[in-house]
Amino acid sequence: MKAAAFASQLLQLAIALALAPLLVGWVNQCRAWLSNKSAPPLTLPYRMLRKLFMKDAVIADNASPLFRVTPYVVFGAMCCAAAIVPSLATDLPFARAADAIALVGLFALARVFMALAAMDIGTAFGSLGARREMFIGFLAEPALLMVLFTASLISGSTSLPAIVDTLAHREFAIYPSLAFAGVAFTMVSLAENARIPVDNPATHLELTMIHEAMVLEYSARHLALIEWSSMLKLFNYSCIGIALFFPFGIADGSDWRALLGAVPILVAKLAFGGFALALIETLSAKLRIFRAPEFLGTAFLLAVLAMLVNLLLGS
Amino acid sequence: MATIPLYAQLINLLAALLLLLAFAMLAQRRVLSLIDLYAAQGLALAIGTAIVAHATAQPHLYWSAGLTLLLKVLLLPWILYRLIRKLDVKWEFERLINIPTTMLIGIVLVVFAFNLALPISQLANTVTRATLGIAMASVMLSFLMMITRRKAIPQVIGFLSMENGLFFAATSATYGMPMVVELGVALDVLVGVLILGVFFFQIREQFDSLDLKHLEKLKEHD
Numbered sequence: 001m002k003a004a005a006f007a008s009q010l011l012q013l014a015i016a017l018a019l020a021p022l023l024v025g026w027v028n029q030c031r032a033w034l035s036n037k038s039a040p041p042l043t044l045p046y047r048m049l050r051k052l053f054m055k056d057a058v059i060a061d062n063a064s065p066l067f068r069v070t071p072y073v074v075f076g077a078m079c080c081a082a083a084i085v086p087s088l089a090t091d092l093p094f095a096r097a098a099d100a101i102a103l104v105g106l107f108a109l110a111r112v113f114m115a116l117a118a119m120d121i122g123t124a125f126g127s128l129g130a131r132r133e134m135f136i137g138f139l140a141e142p143a144l145l146m147v148l149f150t151a152s153l154i155s156g157s158t159s160l161p162a163i164v165d166t167l168a169h170r171e172f173a174i175y176p177s178l179a180f181a182g183v184a185f186t187m188v189s190l191a192e193n194a195r196i197p198v199d200n201p202a203t204h205l206e207l208t209m210i211h212e213a214m215v216l217e218y219s220a221r222h223l224a225l226i227e228w229s230s231m232l233k234l235f236n237y238s239c240i241g242i243a244l245f246f247p248f249g250i251a252d253g254s255d256w257r258a259l260l261g262a263v264p265i266l267v268a269k270l271a272f273g274g275f276a277l278a279l280i281e282t283l284s285a286k287l288r289i290f291r292a293p294e295f296l297g298t299a300f301l302l303a304v305l306a307m308l309v310n311l312l313l314g315s
Numbered sequence: 316m317a318t319i320p321l322y323a324q325l326i327n328l329l330a331a332l333l334l335l336l337a338f339a340m341l342a343q344r345r346v347l348s349l350i351d352l353y354a355a356q357g358l359a360l361a362i363g364t365a366i367v368a369h370a371t372a373q374p375h376l377y378w379s380a381g382l383t384l385l386l387k388v389l390l391l392p393w394i395l396y397r398l399i400r401k402l403d404v405k406w407e408f409e410r411l412i413n414i415p416t417t418m419l420i421g422i423v424l425v426v427f428a429f430n431l432a433l434p435i436s437q438l439a440n441t442v443t444r445a446t447l448g449i450a451m452a453s454v455m456l457s458f459l460m461m462i463t464r465r466k467a468i469p470q471v472i473g474f475l476s477m478e479n480g481l482f483f484a485a486t487s488a489t490y491g492m493p494m495v496v497e498l499g500v501a502l503d504v505l506v507g508v509l510i511l512g513v514f515f516f517q518i519r520e521q522f523d524s525l526d527l528k529h530l531e532k533l534k535e536h537d
Contacts, residue, residue: 174324174325174327176327176330176331177331179328179335180335293415294414301338301421305338308425308426308429309331309334312445313330313331
């Protein structure tokens, strides 16, 4: 029993690591299709990672150890998060280590290290990106917490597997509060994953970039780890979204057949989610950076409304 | 949660949607999107009324749902669109308070409305009583919209959306008003919009703008 649970935990982590680049490739492909361009191959992110891992790293003279450590810390935090979020099964031994609040803390840890490393070299772009990242982050985090609290109020627990258990494996009910929370969560994940209304993942234009500005100084294996962890971040956010709002099909226990059945369902949901993301990105224009507080303020407000509606309607 | 029947869950969902749309209207900058949002709110209201009618077997509510659909989803938005085309005002930037502050005030209003509605809804014995708070909140949000907008057209849309909120309050608290009252209100709203449309032209002819701050002066020359 214990061994089976650990096996499902390991399987989930392995699938997260393997599928994260594919998800990014899929989103890029959909974006290209939607804007009438010929699409890059699905496997492009894998090839990019392999290329980066094979190169020799170049590090600035004045880089401190913090700069070298950061890619590993960020990657580790994202792996931890991938292990906590129930994407395949709810019987995860590792998930007991951290609940939804600690999950937000893990994302914050990664963010803080990224910002510190960006400022470490002392280039103008690095500190500019770091400042913008923290600016977005401090607005997005409370909204994310509120979304998770709404789901916790419904299920009476802040542990993600318990929330998914309540939402997926009990009698079907419509939760109006989750509709609000869903909109808020979409907005937060767009901001957190450096997607179009807030940041443009494809740009290298100095004045508009946020995430790219922070990682300019990295190369080779460090850059590969950073890129992989931002892919993992997108994957994690998609999985949190699926777990909170479309939890049907996530395996109950750690039975092998249920687990194997959950994999194609997860892939299908991710494919749909990736397409929706590409659609949102194609349809919306990038906001001016000082409009971002308004965008994220709306997300926070919707999340608070979700909690209020939950308290009023009791559902 | 499973004790609540499905139609009540659907009504709760639509009520939540109504509140969401009220907030979206509060945050909207463009007049044309504001009208679309108003039409969407009317649609949510019509569907909600039809569900209440089906659930409680009250045929007159079907009529009022149909009336809502005809008037608030099709006719009034069409009139407003025409007005805007004729007045040639597409953009709307001016407001007295900036959007995030407005939203925060909106949240406070929602909390206030929910608190206010709790004791009242305990007196009611309809299945939809829990949504009374949402109806009151959307009335107050529309009111806030009327206060914070400076131009005439958004104020009128705020007024119309307030009527939506009141209508929803009536449906959720008492399964709708008598048919005569509803017909009267519907005609009032229609005539009101027509008259206000005439007013828009008069205001613009007089002041070359739809900004209502010009109306605050009492004398022509100061």
